[in-house]
Amino acid sequence: MNNFNKHLTQFFHYLKQQGLAVSIAEEIDACHAVMHIDILNRQTFYDALRTCVAKTYEHQQIFRQAFYEYWYSGVVRQEGLANSSSGEKGKGHSQKGEEATHQKSQKNGARMQSMFSYSPLHSIKHKQHFLPVADKSLQRTIEQIAWQLASSLDRNYRRSKNKRFDLRNTIRKNRKYHPDILHLHFCAKKKRKLKLIVLCDTSHSMKDYNYFFLQFIFAFARRYKEVKSFLFNTQLYDITPQTQQQNVRNVLLSVSQSGTRIGESLRAFFTKYRHLISKSTYIVIVSDGWDRGDVNLMEHSMEKLQHYSKGIIWLNPWSATPGFEPTTRCMKVAKPYIEVLSSVHDLDSLKKFSRLLCR
């Protein structure tokens, strides 16, 4: 194996360390690719390797960083080569030499750890109770999850594995060709579209949480038309038209943040928007359950909502806290009618929520 091939193999190994799963087939492709290009031209070399091994936009970002670290800074490359060559020669080495190599690899490992122990994406993923930061990468990720969910739900046609021969339709459509049957007809099941109604508590305690969740709902509503969004505190606001036009911050600013009366708000919703609820509708209530309203009224409204809808999902930001129990007056009353009590406080839980809706 010549020196260049060694470097290339080490570079693939380095990519794997960075989280880029490069398969053997892709490594072979990359080796073939470099045979067709001018490897002395770094830009071409970079493009060729990237085309062969980084197969998503996100992977290309990782690749870019790894490429510059390995081929430009040279530190990783030289140390990697030194390690491998010492490994080859080390068969007949003295104990001193082995110790030196061991120390070196330990040093190298420590250096690698210090270099790559921090991941911004990881910290974003697990950050709880989002502040209204204008983080573009976060927004993009939220939008992406929303779009993926929208596109998976938007497909009302599902190709059935056992596509059935539609005898009734075939006979009816071929009557004019009697006795021949010229056109065959098949049928497949249609997937019923999910409808979603989101009721979001805008009290002061929910401020930061709402911003994060509504970003997702706005992005989702822009792609998926079967979403109706409402805000509530002491009264109910229909924000469905605004989800198409305005940004989250403007909508939240336009609504007061004083007090919560869940029971009254749910009753108002049921009275005015009963026609929106059907057996394919999920009702998502986003609230921490701190309420001073009429509990009996709330119980009555919850019962009705549960009866007419597919189910009620309650998103409580505190439910992710270890040892959480729904002990507030409101939550105790609501609990029997809730199908899923969850929290959407970070990207992982947002993905979990998306999967729940796809179910």
Added chain:
Amino acid sequence: MQEIQQKFCQEGYIGNRSIYTSVFLAQKLQKPLLIEGPPGVGKTEIAKVLAKIHHTQLIRLQCYEGLDSYNALYDWNYQKQLLYLKANSDVNEERLYSEDFLLKRPLLHAITSSKNVVLLIDEIDRADEEFESFLLEILSDWQISIPETGTVTAQHIPYTILTSNRKRPLSNALRRRCLYLWIDYPSFDKELEILQTHVPQINTKLAGEICGFVQAIRDMSLAKRPGVAETIDWAMSLTLLNASHLEPQIVDELLGVVFKNNSDIEQVKSVLPDLMEQIAKTREHKEPLQKLRTLMAIATNE
């Protein structure tokens, strides 16, 4: 590779080095090229230009929800088979399932072609996952299994381009079988060059203002950011209306050419006075229009 670059330029496709490298390698390694990127950045155009430079046929398979093998690969001409059965009393099954009764759909057509064709599988993300899995055999082994007749292997491997707008994530199995290219929105200079190539009658000042405007707008959070295709349409419209530079009134009237969503139009209208003011300033001070993006960012933050 320079040859590809030259030929692409001759056909009016202004790309960057990474595009040419990917296309070059896809040809050399005989691998499909998966192109992703926002809508309207020239993904499909690559396949069209490739067909032109190779003087070959472009076979396009437009993917959609519910696309199945009968529409993508092959089907039996049932009516013809029926007529044949009526006309001939002595028919064996082998004859009935011969090539005479086979309806070739785009994929089979590309595989059985007598010369290298360009196969464009457009917007693969719109198709179902089942169809994506079905493509794997074709893209790795360049062969198709027809149960009634056997396996058909490609005589000439087609230049295959797959495009996706990332509406849903594609499987790793498909990605592994392809080379990958991400095309982003072009830089100011590149977009200006594209505009001047596609709308040669446009004056440089107007072209610069259009590019500066579009580049600044792309930083906004819009439902659908304008692609290069929209920029070209806008430039053509402005040229037809004999505009020499961007004026607020004409921009306002033609927003529908660039933005295809009412919420986007409303959002752009709200920043339009600022944007036009910045354009006028750059015009007066003869500042480079590339700065418009930075100026707009500052103005928006303020």
